[in-house]
Amino acid sequence: MKASMSEMEKRRILSEVALGNVPPDTIIKNGTLFNVFTREFIKDQSIWIKDGMIAYVGPDHDPLKDAETEVIDAEGMVLLPGLIEGHTHLNRTGIEEYVKHVIPSGVTTVVMETIELGLIFGKEGIEYFLRGLEGQPIRFYYTVAPLCGLTPSEEIKALKRREFLPLLRDPHCLGIGEIFWGNIFLEKQGERVQKLASLALDLNKRVEGHTAGATGRKLQAYTCFGVSSDHEPITEEEVMERLRLGYWVMIREGSVRKELPGVKGVFNKKIDFRRLILVTDGIDPEGFIEGGYLDASLRTAIKLGVPPEIAYQMVTINVAEHFHLDHLLGSLSPGKMADILIIPSVREFSPQLVMFEGKVIFKDGKATVEPRKTTFPNYMFKTVNIADHTFSPRPNKGKVRTMELVTDLVTKEKIIDLENPEESRDMVMLLALDRVGQGGEFMGLLKELGLQRGAYGTTMSWDTIDMFIVGCDTHSMETVIRRLMEIGGGGVYAIGDEIVSEFPAPLCGMYSLKPMEILNAEIKKLEESLKRNGVRWEKPCLTIDTLGTPAIPHLRITHHGYVRLRDRAVLGLEV
Numbered sequence: 001m002k003a004s005m006s007e008m009e010k011r012r013i014l015s016e017v018a019l020g021n022v023p024p025d026t027i028i029k030n031g032t033l034f035n036v037f038t039r040e041f042i043k044d045q046s047i048w049i050k051d052g053m054i055a056y057v058g059p060d061h062d063p064l065k066d067a068e069t070e071v072i073d074a075e076g077m078v079l080l081p082g083l084i085e086g087h088t089h090l091n092r093t094g095i096e097e098y099v100k101h102v103i104p105s106g107v108t109t110v111v112m113e114t115i116e117l118g119l120i121f122g123k124e125g126i127e128y129f130l131r132g133l134e135g136q137p138i139r140f141y142y143t144v145a146p147l148c149g150l151t152p153s154e155e156i157k158a159l160k161r162r163e164f165l166p167l168l169r170d171p172h173c174l175g176i177g178e179i180f181w182g183n184i185f186l187e188k189q190g191e192r193v194q195k196l197a198s199l200a201l202d203l204n205k206r207v208e209g210h211t212a213g214a215t216g217r218k219l220q221a222y223t224c225f226g227v228s229s230d231h232e233p234i235t236e237e238e239v240m241e242r243l244r245l246g247y248w249v250m251i252r253e254g255s256v257r258k259e260l261p262g263v264k265g266v267f268n269k270k271i272d273f274r275r276l277i278l279v280t281d282g283i284d285p286e287g288f289i290e291g292g293y294l295d296a297s298l299r300t301a302i303k304l305g306v307p308p309e310i311a312y313q314m315v316t317i318n319v320a321e322h323f324h325l326d327h328l329l330g331s332l333s334p335g336k337m338a339d340i341l342i343i344p345s346v347r348e349f350s351p352q353l354v355m356f357e358g359k360v361i362f363k364d365g366k367a368t369v370e371p372r373k374t375t376f377p378n379y380m381f382k383t384v385n386i387a388d389h390t391f392s393p394r395p396n397k398g399k400v401r402t403m404e405l406v407t408d409l410v411t412k413e414k415i416i417d418l419e420n421p422e423e424s425r426d427m428v429m430l431l432a433l434d435r436v437g438q439g440g441e442f443m444g445l446l447k448e449l450g451l452q453r454g455a456y457g458t459t460m461s462w463d464t465i466d467m468f469i470v471g472c473d474t475h476s477m478e479t480v481i482r483r484l485m486e487i488g489g490g491g492v493y494a495i496g497d498e499i500v501s502e503f504p505a506p507l508c509g510m511y512s513l514k515p516m517e518i519l520n521a522e523i524k525k526l527e528e529s530l531k532r533n534g535v536r537w538e539k540p541c542l543t544i545d546t547l548g549t550p551a552i553p554h555l556r557i558t559h560h561g562y563v564r565l566r567d568r569a570v571l572g573l574e575v
């Protein structure tokens with residue numbers, strides 16, 4: 001990148017500060033500084049800051065000062081670079097609430113996925129979302145969502161090449177977002193994402209991966225398309241296989257999954273850890289309120305025995321290098337952005353002070369800045385448009401195809417005999433409805449949810465324009481559909497005519513703009529009422545939201561039918 005004159009001038013002044021000819025704006029002195037390059041904790045260090053950047057790092061505490069120079073004494077404390085969250089999504093919450101709750105965590109840079117609004121409004125949705133990320137008190141980069149769906153009909157909003165290119169060229173865009181590995185091999189859908197990957201590579205940007213369950217030659221064949229990161233490994237072996245193939249392996253420790261306990265053995269090996277990254281992949285309101293953000297993931301890592309210096313590299317320099325940002329971010333060294341954290345001791349990650357571009361944004365337990373207000377057009381709050389529909393009669397005899405929950409997320413195809421009471425036990429209706437107004441519905445059957453009465457519906461479905469309603473009776477299902485249309489989307493649980501609990505998420509039927517504490521309380525109430533009525537999974541809303549994603553095996557659903565992930569065959573109830 002060519003430096004503009006003003007950028008050059010800024011760096012020239014920075015260099016004068018280092019030489020002692022110009023006073024810095026701020027001096028942080030007497031701290032133990034973590035050097036991300038050598039993994040040393042160096043005692044008795046100072047950082048001199050000018051115009052939001054670092055000019056000098058070292059033992060000299062007494063530079064030229066003027067009346068404006070501010071001095072922060074970090075005696076006995078540890079200095080770290082601001083954290084970088086390398087892969088995340090907004091999870092049911094609006095941008096402002098998210099920013100507000102990220103600031104205390106010490107994350108000063110976020111690489112955000114852009115799937116959710118893109119799903120409903122394509123390019124326009126992504127652009128509005130990006131506008132919301134601009135001018136916030138922390139820094140956002142993003143990846144453009146490839147919008148991988150189960151079948152082509154889930155990809156109708158995917159960006160055309162001419163829509164992709166301007167976004168890809170944006171300096172804040174770091175590449176193409178997660179490409180589900182199964183999708184890259186599909187005939188038509190695969191060609192589309194292969195093209196996107198090569199566009200990103202041409203511009204020296206990243207192709208973000210998603211390789212859940214891939215191994216051996218299939219994994220390598222996928223890697224041939226230029227994919228360089230993956231946040232899906234769940235075992236030590238999977239981490240090692242990907243590291244050996246040159247991946248930047250993002251270990252996920254967030255609300256959807258927590259992989260650290262399963263992969264921690266990797267840290268006992270005599271290998272290079274510089275391609276390991278720690279990410280959340282999204283934190284839900286409960287996670288934010290009860291644990292925190294990436295700070296909580298870091299604390300877990302350290303508690304599980306990851307050496308702190310390796311854990312800190314995983315959320316600073318390693319992420320910066322993966323995204324080609326290390327010339328600006330990820331270290332405390334001259335010429336980098338002054339994103340600095342002060343923590344009490346090496347093993348105690350609880351930021352006492354968070355500095356972003358030389359400005360204190362969090363201190364003494366309080367944020368000193370407010371998130372910028374975001375706005376979205378009215379029509380983005382009216383996205384639950386159900387064309388007329390009729391419930392197809394539920395079959396009551398013969399053999400049928402059902403979807404069975406194997407875990408809270410993984411499903412499989414199961415053929416059952418409806419006349420066999422043991423086989424047809426614990427089964428509810430599962431309706432997939434196109435909610436963007438084109439019509440289209442499919443009624444399947446879901447086993448092992450546990451629901452005993454009423455119906456639950458969601459518009460917050462992953463990777464699809466469909467809403468899902470699970471129910472024991474069609475009357476309750478009608479109530480749920482009606483209520484979701486009234487509140488603009490979210491999650492609703494009803495028994496008969498009565499709404500038992502709900503979580504309104506009116507922005508694109510995906511996000512609530514209420515304060516995090518309220519979101520947490522609403523979701524908790526909803527999930528508790530589902531569990532009280534029989535649902536046996538820990539996070540019932542998540543279990544239903546994911547029934548249509550190609551990211552999780554084995555049988556999924558769309559408004560056309562079930563979809564077998566392995567060969568993308570669209571299947572009906574009939575066997």
Ligand SMILES: [Fe+2]
Nearest residue numbers: 089113178281
């Ligand atoms: Fe993700």
